[in-house]
Amino acid sequence: MIVVFRPGSEESQIQDVIERLNRYGFDVHRSSGVNQTVLGAIGVKPEFDPRNIRVMEGVAEVYRVTEPYKFASRSWKKENTVIDVGGVSIGGEEVAAIAGPCSVEDERQIHDTAAHVAACGATFLRAGAFKPRTSPYSFQGLGEQGLQWLRAAADEQGLKTISEVMEIGQIDLVARYADILQIGARNMQNFPLLKEVGKLRKPVLLKRGPSAMIDEWLMSAEYVLSEGNAQVMLCERGIRTFETYTRNTLDLSAVPVIKKRSHLPILVDPSHGTGIRGKVIPMARAAVAAGADGLMIEVHPDPDRAKSDGPQSLYFEQFTDLMAQIRLIAQAIGRVVRDAPAAA
Amino acid sequence: MIVVFRPGSEESQIQDVIERLNRYGFDVHRSSGVNQTVLGAIGVKPEFDPRNIRVMEGVAEVYRVTEPYKFASRSWKKENTVIDVGGVSIGGEEVAAIAGPCSVEDERQIHDTAAHVAACGATFLRAGAFKPRTSPYSFQGLGEQGLQWLRAAADEQGLKTISEVMEIGQIDLVARYADILQIGARNMQNFPLLKEVGKLRKPVLLKRGPSAMIDEWLMSAEYVLSEGNAQVMLCERGIRTFETYTRNTLDLSAVPVIKKRSHLPILVDPSHGTGIRGKVIPMARAAVAAGADGLMIEVHPDPDRAKSDGPQSLYFEQFTDLMAQIRLIAQAIGRVVRDAPAAA
Amino acid sequence: MIVVFRPGSEESQIQDVIERLNRYGFDVHRSSGVNQTVLGAIGVKPEFDPRNIRVMEGVAEVYRVTEPYKFASRSWKKENTVIDVGGVSIGGEEVAAIAGPCSVEDERQIHDTAAHVAACGATFLRAGAFKPRTSPYSFQGLGEQGLQWLRAAADEQGLKTISEVMEIGQIDLVARYADILQIGARNMQNFPLLKEVGKLRKPVLLKRGPSAMIDEWLMSAEYVLSEGNAQVMLCERGIRTFETYTRNTLDLSAVPVIKKRSHLPILVDPSHGTGIRGKVIPMARAAVAAGADGLMIEVHPDPDRAKSDGPQSLYFEQFTDLMAQIRLIAQAIGRVVRDAPAAA
């Protein structure tokens, strides 16, 4: 930690800060220039709140010099984490395609979607059975029945599954049917839930909260990692800004930023990131071009009749086209999108 | 719902939209000007997502004309809701003073704080026993032991209590000791938790999420209200903006906005709203001047040694001064801050 | 400047940074702990961009330790700046009331407003003759004729005047009629304009840009101050956030923040800060309670017929009430709002 004093601060103020830092257990190194004094406080005190020093008299600024997370950081683990999900890997050379409807609505819907996305080269089927909805009056998901249909549809096509878990009481159930547990954006800082999925030995996809700074997001990953579950992947899905034309502002620069700060895989969800079907395709292409390890795309056999998120779900033929486009873009940057089975 | 078409949109596009609206069950009224057509769609379909129409060809904009919430709205209940908490009311003429440390740390700390804030005229004691912390390595609260000390300290001074509940599994426990259950900002959209506290018949304080628009906040209140619990109060505690000098940007204009849109009491927490002790007092005064129904203030007997949020906690003497100042400000706008008992 | 290296960075990386800093002319002090190295770079290089170091291999973070501005800082001048405007002071004990219509529309309108606000105790008349409008099709102001009417109306009531200058070519003209030149929010970083008003010896009111961090705002003040004009006052008028219910989010915490970092007077404009008449009064009261040195309020004899900003302009009787309320609030915190002349 670095403590910078205001120009002209008094010696007694500086001594007060040194004494306080010593009390907290830091070793203190002082360097005084003509105008200004700076202290370096050495020692790792994870519980320490730097604002305790910032509010003291004479202090101008306080900076942490250590990252607040450990297991999530690139300093701790230099090579990329590659997560194996039943034989399909995420975080390696291949760009993973995760596709499916927002929610499981009925057996036919999820089956048809599975068949289509598998035929296009996707390897994961996504669909929710428990849905976080802004309104208590909106469709809230089919629960276990939905999970069963999801699993059956995926198995028939050789796909892996991902589904959201909203509360601790749902973990066991969802984990029985899903290969990856999704923590939604609104639960990114639901710490009891993060700790519980940290106790599993199952991959977890952690979406970025709409107002989460990148360090906060990695701190939430740290909650899962520090409980022993090393299979965490991140997913950018848009942040809240003043721009209202799109539902959120998809922050694609988070992709290279995460790649630098962390070893965890980083995926992108352009469906929630834009909220508008016509913007999903260009932003999905852009995500691959930016270096994302995977895409999460909403696809529906009849978006106009979808019970949730229809307006941001692609039509089947749009998804076919998108897969062809991102295959070329992945090649351009030395990555791979799996070929459609028929083409194999 | 109002559907506005682009100038020059084709008749077939308009017919497609009308057909779709009819299928959803809306009555449609059409009005066509020289350049532009506008449709009014009448009917209340709470599950309907207006983006379904917005993405159709020829459509320029779609506007809801009904508020998405019912029980939370001023249209539904014209007079202010006044919540009685064991004889102390919130939402009436009196401006409620809720004060106490961020967390219960030990028996002495909470007892001393209770004695001091009661002597200044506060009527509620706040303190957490379960703490949502950004880092898994930070102090996470004392659990039930903390709640017991909170209750005992409050009872001795004739204070009511408020404490946070972070997950469904904690509700029963916290409800045994606290007069008001607090839902923290990070849980504002933890819908399973909101539904559960909606089943209680106990006051709930719902903090605004750091990136929540006012309508989303009221929708979260609706989750509680629609389960039958009418005792909901709101608390503004700062939103996330680009400005980083303060921890959050306290949005005091939310006070008059909520007063217009809703009948629920609205409180302000300037401690989390600014995150800096020196800014708490001016912003607390400003909140009362803006018309808030109450303040929630962090006070600690020794902020420099606090286990959490010390830098934003007031010293005892600062709280004494603050209460004197807001008493005068409340008078200036026709409200009342309770006198200190000694002065009574 | 402080340079923090990543844990495990290589000695050659550290040497490269030291060499670079030396080349820029800094004195470098090194302190290496077990895990991490930190460099202190001493010397003031106003043109130096710290990102030059931040992008180097092995570097984790770089922090400035000196404020980027000089004349605007509280370190440079400890006592508050009090600006004398023809005998009326801003920044002292008195809270200044600046009131008037958005634009001068006709002689009668500005005369009636002047008479009313003077009768309520205001000391400054505001009104624009050159208006920055989002749309090229909106009313753009009356130009010199407007300034003449503004001056005449003010003189008749013994008021001082303030009016906006939008471009260099207007400075001489506006300066002939206005006692304070206003730089609008959209021009906060119009650097050629700032330099030119810096050459005057006339008070300048500098509004905060809607996306300006506090340090950027003070840097813009520095443009004026560094040209020799010491009579700068600041005005908070709302920042752009995701919340759309109000036109902007009035950041009242900027008041105590500016008071700590700078010696310049800080005013608040709740009219632009909220954009809604019904929110102006509570936020004006809140601004005074937060410690603002003055208010800037839009008042119009017939807001429903105003050519600009009618919806955020107060009716005369509302302004009368507001002045009475803020007089009491100012007293509560040891400040003064001037009495209405009749009451004197």
Next chain:
Amino acid sequence: MIVVFRPGSEESQIQDVIERLNRYGFDVHRSSGVNQTVLGAIGVKPEFDPRNIRVMEGVAEVYRVTEPYKFASRSWKKENTVIDVGGVSIGGEEVAAIAGPCSVEDERQIHDTAAHVAACGATFLRAGAFKPRTSPYSFQGLGEQGLQWLRAAADEQGLKTISEVMEIGQIDLVARYADILQIGARNMQNFPLLKEVGKLRKPVLLKRGPSAMIDEWLMSAEYVLSEGNAQVMLCERGIRTFETYTRNTLDLSAVPVIKKRSHLPILVDPSHGTGIRGKVIPMARAAVAAGADGLMIEVHPDPDRAKSDGPQSLYFEQFTDLMAQIRLIAQAIGRVVRDAPAAA
């Protein structure tokens, strides 16, 4: 315009609004449901501020149904605008590569950069001679000497030029040397400047302000277009959000949004959009994948010694690589990046 009343609003309130609308010259159509009344107000009144109605008693919401701009809208001109700049077109099939240093620093620097970027297939040379800098103490550009060197370097390589104009007094000078005039982000709402460049018959590149909503940006374009200059191109360069890891948040979804709302070409500047060299390449690739009509990239022969924006400037070899990558990405989506001349 659509006026929606609150449920239960009174007939007298509705009549007041109708009367007011009539007075403004609107034709009013009324439709009343069981709970709610809605008015449609027909007529184009560019000066009318809808907030005038929104603040009236009984009114819940007011919506414009017409876009506030005309010449900038896709409704007014259906086909894409393609701007011819001395034989090189922007807005057609080709993705334009604009590259060069932040500022002209000396003859050699601009000459070497021109030679390199031309050899990679770029068609435009960018560099500033007048620089808007946050600090008055930073390098402010070389003025006319810089423009002369820019022109000479470009001519030698057969490149077109673009340079920024900061104030009205610089227009003539910059227009003598530059093929495209750039209006910087901080001047996006410098309306006098916009009007003046609107009087030219020369291409203008209008950067998005850091807090500008898309409609405000198009309104600024309208200022130029409505003066008769039809050669306007837009450039996304990052918006200000709470995320501070990158200097700005590059809003790539603005590309498809602009394509839908407007016929004007849309370019992307990932250098300012991220502010970090290592993020420029992935975001440049992403911009092309998203459908941008061009890129604006900072390139410098020796970024570590650049007088401005060195940390976000690419090294020559990075630019070479980037051009090769975006050439493949452009192909993947049916666009073209010009071949390097040697390869032609």
